[in-house]
Each structure stands twice: as structure tokens, then as C-alpha cells.
Amino acid sequence: MVMNRDDIARLNEDLLRPLFRTSGRFYWAALILALIVIVALAAWGYQLWAGFGVAGLNRPVYWAFYITNFVFWIGISHAGTLISAILRLANARWRRPVTRCAEVITVFALMIGASFPVIHLGRPWLAFWLFPYPSERRIWPNFRSPLVWDFFAITTYLTGSTTFLLLPIIPDWALVRDKAKGWRRKLYSVLALGWRGTPRQWSRLETAMHIMAVAIIPVAVSVHTIVSWDFAMAPVPMRHSTVFGPYFVAGAIFSGIAALILAMAILRKVLHLEDYLTPLHFDNLGKLLLMMSLFWLYFIVAERLTVWYGNETSEMAVYWPTQRGPFAPLYWTMIGCNFLVPFIILSIKQLRTVAGTVVASSTIVVGMWIERFLIIVPPLERKYLPFAWGTYHPRPVEIIITAGTFAAMALLYLLFVKFVPIISIWELKAGVRQESVVPIPASLLRAPDLIESPSPSGLTRGPAGFSREVS
Amino acid sequence: MPKKPVIYALCPDPEAAQRAVEGLRRAGIEARNIAVVSSEPFEGYEFSRRDHQTPMPWLAALGGVVGGTSGYFLAAMTQRSYPLPTGNMPIVALWPTGVIVYEMTMLGAILVTLFTMFISARLPNWRAQLYDPAVSDGMILVGATNLSQASRIEANRVLGEAAGGQVKEVGL
Numbered sequence: 001m002v003m004n005r006d007d008i009a010r011l012n013e014d015l016l017r018p019l020f021r022t023s024g025r026f027y028w029a030a031l032i033l034a035l036i037v038i039v040a041l042a043a044w045g046y047q048l049w050a051g052f053g054v055a056g057l058n059r060p061v062y063w064a065f066y067i068t069n070f071v072f073w074i075g076i077s078h079a080g081t082l083i084s085a086i087l088r089l090a091n092a093r094w095r096r097p098v099t100r101c102a103e104v105i106t107v108f109a110l111m112i113g114a115s116f117p118v119i120h121l122g123r124p125w126l127a128f129w130l131f132p133y134p135s136e137r138r139i140w141p142n143f144r145s146p147l148v149w150d151f152f153a154i155t156t157y158l159t160g161s162t163t164f165l166l167l168p169i170i171p172d173w174a175l176v177r178d179k180a181k182g183w184r185r186k187l188y189s190v191l192a193l194g195w196r197g198t199p200r201q202w203s204r205l206e207t208a209m210h211i212m213a214v215a216i217i218p219v220a221v222s223v224h225t226i227v228s229w230d231f232a233m234a235p236v237p238m239r240h241s242t243v244f245g246p247y248f249v250a251g252a253i254f255s256g257i258a259a260l261i262l263a264m265a266i267l268r269k270v271l272h273l274e275d276y277l278t279p280l281h282f283d284n285l286g287k288l289l290l291m292m293s294l295f296w297l298y299f300i301v302a303e304r305l306t307v308w309y310g311n312e313t314s315e316m317a318v319y320w321p322t323q324r325g326p327f328a329p330l331y332w333t334m335i336g337c338n339f340l341v342p343f344i345i346l347s348i349k350q351l352r353t354v355a356g357t358v359v360a361s362s363t364i365v366v367g368m369w370i371e372r373f374l375i376i377v378p379p380l381e382r383k384y385l386p387f388a389w390g391t392y393h394p395r396p397v398e399i400i401i402t403a404g405t406f407a408a409m410a411l412l413y414l415l416f417v418k419f420v421p422i423i424s425i426w427e428l429k430a431g432v433r434q435e436s437v438v439p440i441p442a443s444l445l446r447a448p449d450l451i452e453s454p455s456p457s458g459l460t461r462g463p464a465g466f467s468r469e470v471s
Numbered sequence: 472m473p474k475k476p477v478i479y480a481l482c483p484d485p486e487a488a489q490r491a492v493e494g495l496r497r498a499g500i501e502a503r504n505i506a507v508v509s510s511e512p513f514e515g516y517e518f519s520r521r522d523h524q525t526p527m528p529w530l531a532a533l534g535g536v537v538g539g540t541s542g543y544f545l546a547a548m549t550q551r552s553y554p555l556p557t558g559n560m561p562i563v564a565l566w567p568t569g570v571i572v573y574e575m576t577m578l579g580a581i582l583v584t585l586f587t588m589f590i591s592a593r594l595p596n597w598r599a600q601l602y603d604p605a606v607s608d609g610m611i612l613v614g615a616t617n618l619s620q621a622s623r624i625e626a627n628r629v630l631g632e633a634a635g636g637q638v639k640e641v642g643l
Contacts, residue, residue, distance in 0.1 A: 193595035202512035
């Protein structure tokens with residue numbers, strides 16, 4: 001199929017509609033989400049005013065809900081840029097409607113995740129002490145601390161992900177500029193940076209995106225590896241494990257894909273994008289999710305079996321409460337959410353539908369949050385000497401702030417969709433055209449001097465890519 | 472300053488755009504005076520291969536080297552300037568410094584790629600440029616600038632043939 005002008009007009013209309021038309025549902029959704037976020041901010045304000053005691057953190061459990069949320073959201077951030085970069089480098093054709101939905105999740109999830117270490121601080125106004133800057137009081141950060149590595153890793157990943165998201169938006173902003181009127185036209189004229197779409201601009205954009213895709217994959221892997229080192233570098237039972245790096249990376253990709261499927265399903269339904277986010281996308285992502293579910297189970301078994309076989313007293317004191325003690329309900333819920341339910345749904349082709357993948361993804365998001373909680377809290381409750389053991393119960397402030405971050409994510413996504421086409425329009429057009437053109441092997445190409453000669457078909461005869469239209 | 476006349480046509484498909492570009496070249500118009508603007512990249516066509524060469528990957532690598540070196544000096548000089556008690560272990564430890572160097576290497580490469588992309592794509596540029604909003608509807612703009620009177624007539628003919636008649640003239 002070759003896109004004619006009617007197809008292009010329909011595509012522009014479908015994908016620009018959310019920017020130009022605002023329904024009452026948008027305002028209601030934004031209002032409700034904003035209210036939840038305001039309540040969460042108020043809860044944080046209360047925590048600052050009343051002191052950290054209202055958070056339920058006490059000896060020996062100083063890391064709990066907030067750090068769980070930190071790890072969870074950093075994991076969710078792996079949905080976008082990493083998956084998008086892999087699909088881009090693999091030249092997976094079905095990726096085009098998916099990539100921007102995914103990249104947005106990365107940027108917002110990173111922002112939310114990175115805010116948790118600050119929320120976790122008793123005196124957040126001193127957060128800048130973590131930054132590497134000269135200080136006459138000799139409070140340079142300790143570069144041996146994985147928390148400082150976190151700062152560098154998250155900064156790099158956030159910079160890279162934001163760049164990776166924004167660069168391909170520029171041509172779409174130019175499109176919005178051309179279609180908009182009034183204040184929108186002025187706004188998008190500025191945002192489009194004067195983009196026209198010359199061959200030079202396209203070439204530079206694609207080269208930059210290729211370099212970014214290559215660079216961002218190792219950065220994404222490093223980010224979650226370093227987050228895992230926040231735990232694994234300390235000699236805490238059930239944490240001091242060499243498997244933690246890859247285990248966290250696999251878990252992050254796993255939860256990230258689940259979050260992506262949920263976001264896509266909501267966008268598809270609310271913005272009527274059924275023609276663009278098709279069952280094929282959910283089927284393909286469902287297969288990826290199934291693979292990651294099996295990977296996740298492999299890591300869980302590898303980690304747990306090694307601990308059980310070692311039978312070390314301090315580790316077993318943490319191990320058994322999660323298997324058949326007070327944390328067992330959470331542990332087995334996690335196994336059900338992350339493996340049993342997704343495996344049953346996603347391994348049966350007839351169930352790997354839009355609805356099926358959404359159900360599986362929902363359980364995975366819940367299961368992965370529980371997994372982060374179980375990594376963080378049980379080892380602190382039963383660390384080494386029994387006289388120092390304690391228990392942790394979340395307090396309302398922590399629960400409200402946690403709920404607020406989910407609302408913040410939804411609100412940011414909602415506002416983004418209002419200002420940016422959520423599907424990359426130019427990439428979609430290019431994808432449709434490329435699929436309608438069969439490349440001729442390089443061995444059949446003639447000399448480059450034919451570039452200058454007229455061709456009956458009007459197509460290039462240069463070494464760049466001899467093409468022939470087939471439909 | 473008087474405005475320079477520019478003529479352009481809107482081609483309905485990349486084949487027509489390619490014909491227009493080739494026709495303009497045959498009419499003696501230099502490649503640098505031929506402008507093509509489209510709403511998507513047309514990688515299979517020769518007109519899209521202009522200005523394809525870029526040192527961006529090398530500059531990104533250089534940015535990585537600069538970033539990594541900066542990361543090393545930041546971590547190493549800091550640790551030497553404010554040495555912490557390490558119990559006879561190295562002040563500048565290999566692994567922690569390596570993590571900082573790694574992250575700064577990638578950050579350097581990413582930032583240099585970003586800046587190189589903007590500079591070499593000549594963005595931002597909010598001045599008046601050769602453009603037509605119909606490009607957003609899938610048309611491909613092919614235009615010619617700096618024309619003599621003779622080449623202007625010839626360019627008009629070539630563009631008219633390629634675009635199916637309508638040729639526009641503007642001043643920039």
C-alpha cells in the first residue's frame with residue numbers, strides 16, 4: 001500500500017485530534033488526578049512539618065515504601081527508551097506506533113523515581129549535599145557510595161531519555177505548527193525550532209537517533225544495575241548477591257513492558273487509536289512479556305535456591321519469613337502475579353489478546369511492586385542479631401504519597417498527550433512507505449554516475465538504495 | 472535588503488521530486504541552489520542523500536572521551552583533595568571511579584550528539600525560510616534559488632512539468 005494524500009490527511013487528523021479537540025472527560029480526568037497529587041503533596045508537607053516519624057520508618061527498618069517506590073519507578077522507566085532503542089536498532093517494523101508511548105513513560109517514571117530519594121530525606125532541602133560540588137565544609141560526596149553512582153547514572157539516563165524522546169518530536173511539532181491556528185500556531189512555531197524537513201535535517205536527525213539508540217542501551221542497563229548495587233553492595237542477608245545486577249535489569253524490563261502495554265491500551269481506548277495500536281502490537285509485546293516472565297522466574301529460583309542450599313543462619317532468618325512466615329502472603333501473591341497469571345494468559349495464543357495482555361500486565365505491575373518491597377523490607381527487619389530485629393508497618397502518609405505518584409504519572413502522561421502527538425507521525429508515514437517499496441540488492445546497482453542521469457521511473461539510481469514501487 | 476526570488480513547486484510524490492531535482496540539475500542549476508523539503512525522510516531517493524556525510528559519530532566518540540576524562544578527574548581529584556579513611560585501601564579506588572567514568576563517558580557522547588545534531592541541522596532557525604505548509608499534507612517542495620533570468624525560465628519549465636503545472640514564486 002502506498003499512502004495517498006487522503007491517507008495522509010486521515011492520519012494527520014487521527015493523530016492530531018487529541019491536540020486540537022479537548023473533551024470534558026479530559027478536564028475531569030486532569031482535575032481528579034491533580035487533586036490526588038495535591039493531597040500527596042500535602043501529605044509530604046505534613047511529613048516535613050511533623051518529622052519523619054509519621055512515615056512509619058523506625059529502627060531497624062529505615063528503607064521501606066519510599067525506596068520501594070524509587071526502585072519500582074526506575075524499573076518502570078525501562079519500558080521506554082531501552083525497549084524503543086532495541087526495537088529501533090533491530091529495525092522492527094511494528095515498533096513505529098509504540099516507541100513514543102514507551103519513551104514518555106521512561107522520562108516521567110525517571111522523574112518520579114528520582115524524586116523518592118528526596119522525599120525519603122528527613123531534610124530534603126539539603127539534597128544538594130549529594131551533588132558533586134566543591135564545599136569548604138568538606139562534604140564532598142563519597143564516590144564509593146552506590147548512592148552517588150545513582151546520581152550520575154540517573155542524570156545520564158534522564159538526559160539521554162529526554163533527548164531520545166524530544167528529538168523525533170521536532171518534525172511532528174512542525175506538522176502541528178502547520179495545522180494549528182492562533183496561540184497554538186505561535187507556540188508550536190517556537191517548539192518546532194524552525195524545522196522544515198530538508199534532506200540535511202532528516203539525515204542529521206536519523207544519525208543522531210541511531211547514535212542515541214546505541215548509547216542509551218548500555219546506560220539503561222547500567223542504571224538498574226547501579227540501583228541493584230544500592231542493595232547488593234551492603235552485606236545484608238538476602239541482598240549481598242552477585243545475581244542482583246542482572247536480576248534487577250530483567251525485572252525492570254519486565255515491569256516496563258507491562259507498564260507500556262497498560263499505557264497503550266488506555267491510549268488506544270481513550271484516543272480511538274485502534275487503527276494504529278493494533279492487536280499485533282499487543283501480541284508481540286505479550287510474547288516479550290512472556291519471555292521476561294520466564295527470565296524473572298529463573299532469577300528468583302536461582303537466587304532463592306542458592307540461599308536455601310547455603311542454609312546460612314542470617315540468610316535463613318530472612319528467607320523463611322518470606323516463604324511461610326509473615327511475608328509469605330505477599331511472596332506468593334508476587335509469584336502468582338509475576339509468573340502464574342501471565343504465564344497462563346500469555347502462553348495461550350487465543351488469550352494473548354488486547355484484554356489478555358492488559359490483565360497480565362496489571363498483575364505484573366502489582367507483582368513487581370511487591371517484589372521491590374520484599375527485597376527492601378524483610379532483610380532489614382531481620383538483619384543478623386535477633387535483639388535488633390523489628391517490624392515495619394506502612395503509615396497513611398506513605399500510602400498517600402505512593403498513590404499520589406501513580407496519579408502524577410497519569411497526569412503527566414495526560415498533559416503530554418495534549419501537547420504532543422503520542423504516535424510519531426513522520427515515522428509512521430515513513431514506515432508505511434518503506435513497507436511498500438522492495439529494495440533491489442546492492443549487487444544489481446549500477447555505477448554512481450547514474451545519479452545524474454534521468455530515469456524513466458523517476459526513482460534514484462544511486463548507490464544509496466535503488467527502489468522499485470510494487471503497488 | 473531586497474528579497475531574493477525563489478521559485479518552487481510542490482511535487483505529489485518522491486518520484487516527481489526526483490525528476491524535478493534531476494531536471495533542475497540538467498538546467499545548469501547548482502546543487503547547492505536546489506532545495507528539497509519533505510514531511511518525512513525519503514531514504515531510497517538520491518535527492519535525500521545530499522549532505523549525508525557527517526562527522527557526528529566521531530564527534531560523539533570524542534564527546535565520550537572528553538566526558539570520561541572529566542569523570543575521571545572529577546572523581547580522582549575529589550578523592551585526593553578530601554581523602555576519606557580507607558583503611559590502607561586505595562584513595563582513588565578503581566571500581567567506584569570506573570562507574571563515574573562510565574556514566575560521564577555516555578553523558579559526554581549523548582550531549583555532543585545532541586549539540587552536533589542541532590548545529591549541523593541548523594536548528595533552531597526561526598527566520599523566514601523556503602517552506603510551504605502543504606508539505607505537511609505529504610507534498611514535497613522542490614525549489615531553486617539564486618537564479619539567473621535564463622535559468623529561471625528553464626527552472627520554471629522543469630518544475631512545472633514535475634509538479635503538474637503549478638509553480639510558485641516567493642521572495643526570501
